[in-house]
Amino acid sequence: MAPAPVTVPGTPAATAPVTVPGLTQAPVAATDWRERMATAMQQLEALQRTEVGVYVLDLASGQSFGHRAEERWYLASMVKVPVAIAVLQAVERSDITLDTPLTLRAADKVDGAGATLRQPVGSALTVRWLMGQMIIYSDNTATDMLMNLVGLQAVNGVVKALAPQGIGRITTLAEVRRQVYGQLTPQASHLSGHDLVLLQRAGSDAERRRRLAELLHLPPGEIKARSLDGAYDAYYAEGLNSGRLDAYAGILTALVQGKALHPDSMQTLLKLMEDVATGPQRLRAGLPPQARFAHKTGTQRRRICDAGLVRMPGTDAQHPVVLVACVRDAPTLPRAEHLLQQTAAALCRSGLLTQGLNDAPTCPAFLPDDRHGAAAAQLAR
The missing domain is CATH 3.40.710.10 (DD-peptidase/beta-lactamase superfamily)
Incomplete structure (x- = not known):
């Protein structure tokens, strides 16, 4: 077994080392x-x-x-690595290929970085191209398209197989947004991908809250008084897309x-x-x-x-x-x-x-x- 990590009094406890089955570890002299x-x-x-x-x-x-x-x-977007692993495992099983085309739908679009959001609805985008957008540019729309292709069960199966403990359930990026806005109103589950893009473009938090009520056809008073910071804090507390660093x-x-x-x-x-x-x-x-x-x-x-x-x-x-x-x-x-x-x-x-x-x-x-x-x-x- 590898030496235990160093713990310094007055600091949070260092974690036990990750156990790597099959890893050959020669005895190592203590270093500083x-x-x-x-x-x-x-x-x-x-x-x-x-x-x-x-x-x-x-x-x-x-x-x-x-x-x-x-x-x-x-x-956050570090969950895109297990998404990529799930996609490549599907390629290895011959369920898909890297050249398999996916058609971009209006419902697929999610706010965030990357070029996929700018592609016209109906565009044929290959798995290979979407993988590059997801990993290199952290493209949320590309990620959700790939998640929908292989299924969230497969993505979470990768996490459970490689890190059996310490990482919570992975969701789509669109679901992240709906969960956050859901802290302000339960009607947020009805937000479309286009709605999420409009909310991101709203700018200030006050404008985003106003736009949220408008998109959901709600009186502004029906949006909870909680701030967006508070909404994110409540979402983080649920443990979705979260985990221990040693598990990752x-x-x-x-x-x-x-x-x-x-x-x-x-x-x-x-x-x-x-x-x-x-x-x-x-x-x-x-x-x-x-x-x-x-x-x-x-x-x-x-x-x-x-x-x-x-x-x-x-x-x-x-x-x-x-x-x-x-x-x-x-x-x-x-x-x-x-x-x-x-x-x-x-x-x-x-x-x-x-x-x-x-x-x-x-x-x-x-x-x-x-x-x-x-x-x-x-x-x-």
Whole structure:
């Protein structure tokens, strides 16, 4: 069994390491990278007054570190990785192919990033193209089309098979929105995809509440007085699309070790994850430039995440470092992204990615309270 993660007095307990069936782990001498990570996480939370969770698993040694990793975090678009696995498993069974066309319906459209929303209704979009939009650009409409293709049961089956405990039920992205607005009125279950797009475009929270009443043909007084922040908090408390960070690491571990997909399918997904265009100021910005990072970001109101597989040149492709991190209730998106960037920088400077060399010159600086740098990074996005 791998050594237990380090626990530092006064910090949330570190989680037990993920058990990886079949993983050969040679005895590893204790190193200080976990102590350095614990100190860095203390500094980040003390200076930022914002909650950060992180889980790190070194597949080469079996060592792990967790900070708030046993808590439940909203995963947001990181759930798109198990969606992709479910789709590729369907391809492996010959139920579909990557060139299978799906017809875009008006009901499929969901607010969010990506090009699918801009395609004309009736367009024939291949599974391959939709997969790229979903993973690289975090496209919600593409995601829901793929979820509807393979079925939510298959997606949740992937999660249960690869992370038997610790991750709640996955829903469509349209259902996320209906659940949130459902905290304001039960009539939100009737919102169409087009309605959801109009609500996103409404702008301010006050305008969104007004538009919600208008779309549902309700008097404004029938919309609960709860704020949208309160509606999201109530939704988060339900545990949908949420989970422990160590449990999510189990999905990534199973993927890279060939337990989720056949080799060709695995490489297809890992290549898409290396090409992710979202969140360039998150974990990737804190890693050394020579690192390969196959990852997926997640973004929701006052919740952001990033998780992936870090591989340095010359290391075994089957034994990367698994890195999963989330931030909640940061005052701004740039501050939240800065925390993720600094979490990765702390990991690099801990020596884990640099053959035991602490504070390697290739690692970005660890500046836990760099407000000016975070603001500059936001301007550059």
